[in-house]
Amino acid sequence: MTDLAMIRAAAARLHGHVRRTPLLSSPFLDQIAGRRVWVKAECLQHTGSFKARGGWAAVSALAPEALARGVIAYSSGNHAQGVALAAARHGAPCVIVMPADAPRLKIANTRALGAEVVLYDRATEDRDAIGSGLAAARGLSLIKPFDDAQVIAGQATCGLEIAQQATAEAIEKADVLVCCGGGGLTAGIALALEGTGFRARPCEPEGFDDTARSLALGVPQRNARLTGSICDAIITPEPGKLTFPILRRLCGPGLVVSDDQALHAMALAFSRLKLVLEPGGAVALAAALFLPDQISGPDVIAVATGGNVDAATFATALSRFPV
Amino acid sequence: MTDLAMIRAAAARLHGHVRRTPLLSSPFLDQIAGRRVWVKAECLQHTGSFKARGGWAAVSALAPEALARGVIAYSSGNHAQGVALAAARHGAPCVIVMPADAPRLKIANTRALGAEVVLYDRATEDRDAIGSGLAAARGLSLIKPFDDAQVIAGQATCGLEIAQQATAEAIEKADVLVCCGGGGLTAGIALALEGTGFRARPCEPEGFDDTARSLALGVPQRNARLTGSICDAIITPEPGKLTFPILRRLCGPGLVVSDDQALHAMALAFSRLKLVLEPGGAVALAAALFLPDQISGPDVIAVATGGNVDAATFATALSRFPV
Known part of the structure; x- marks a missing residue:
């Protein structure tokens, strides 16, 4: 189980390899929110999202013989790049299992970071069977995206x-x-902030608010759908097995925003912070700006979790929500 | 004259009020440039450009009675916001003289930062006459954009x-x-780096390379035109009186990029660094990426000076230069 000692050990291993991202603010955002808004700019992290932290922590925790055999991850997005970068810097072979219809740029980026990308057909092939076959044959260590104590x-x-x-x-x-998908970042931040004056709260897009509903009811709830949000980076079927007990013990109520509010937050991050956010990475900022009645106190901190967005989606946000 | 003691004193006054912006990098940019590329992200500075530094340094250097009377600046852009923010935080009245046809957003932002904006008609009115009249009547201190030792x-x-x-x-x-307009930032950086292994070099857009030509010839040269570049933030008629002698003594040769190269650098900063740059703020990164033969050594550092760009120009850069 992840505890403060494990977190501090991870911080020591990450030092010099993962960026200390800035905490930014703008008087224009404060005015919209009616309180001071602080933005932790994880989009500026290596690989464009916080996933570089978990990837490095998990890879760097492996024994030398496991590193030499290599690692494997399933991901079409940010986790793939985080694991690929960490593996490359550790000299560890890395296999990323990605759907063949994943965005070509994400496949190219993952390959450029040194990973072997194994594509599968979502319609006809079983990702888990492919992955476990490879892992068993080569002795690869599987790095899960959130249900992993080191991640x-x-x-x-x-x-x-x-x-x-x-x-x-x-x-x-x-x-x-x-911004909350499987809850790895939310759970980690909640643990790091335990016993302080700071309280973590998960933020999700409408229709994919499994964590908010799970927290409200006290037991894990599933999403009805797995597609149909622009916030692709944070869509998961249900809270994680390791993460949910942490969230239930430590987090405040979940916040839920619309896709339009996420796009609006992206446009405001562009004009007021000069940051590029992806929709799923703008959900927490959207909640800070547009759900003021669900937040109390003179300050709010929003984690801007990632910026891996295509140009067309970004241009849509800017044109839909001109400043 | 600006010297290291004055710079260190300014750094002490700026501490806690001006951001220490991050130095970012991406393996994808390194690959394009053929060397390690480091980007000093001044677009993340307060007001979206490095001008917050000079504004704060100049305002905070004023005597209490001068602060109480107030400050004045002429600017349609980044200097206006830098001075306005510093004046507001010092409780000093602030007048910004702007052309009536300046972008409405820039006028609105400058007002929102607490400044009194005085508009003039570029065609029929004399900016200097308006400014000096106001300054004399109210005892305002003029803060020049680059030819000022504290700036x-x-x-x-x-x-x-x-x-x-x-x-x-x-x-x-x-x-x-x-990125070099009047040369205030380039001269300041050159002074700060004097005697180190680092050498400042000015970067300009084609057709507005007064500094590069002035350095090559050893005497100040003027630009033929004052309009016609997308890099509006760094278009000045000629190098400054205070800045040019510093540049001539300390800087390496100037670098000149096309408008298209600046737009391409903006698109790459979007996709690879998650940063919003304005065209004039992307000129140095463009030189680092696209003029490799004019640079030597395994590393290059580019200052990304500002991110105050409108959505339409930004969308143009992304659509013209897809990753």
């Missing part, structure tokens, strides 16, 4: 930084809003 | 950070490419 510890290092950076800004107490 | 000292703090951050990355020697 959670890696994501938690973002929470340690938030506490330090907020304290430096003389903030003693605030909700920390986190 | 240069403020911009120089960016150079101090670059030296520290590059050293932390084990870089001992590199060209530091700087």
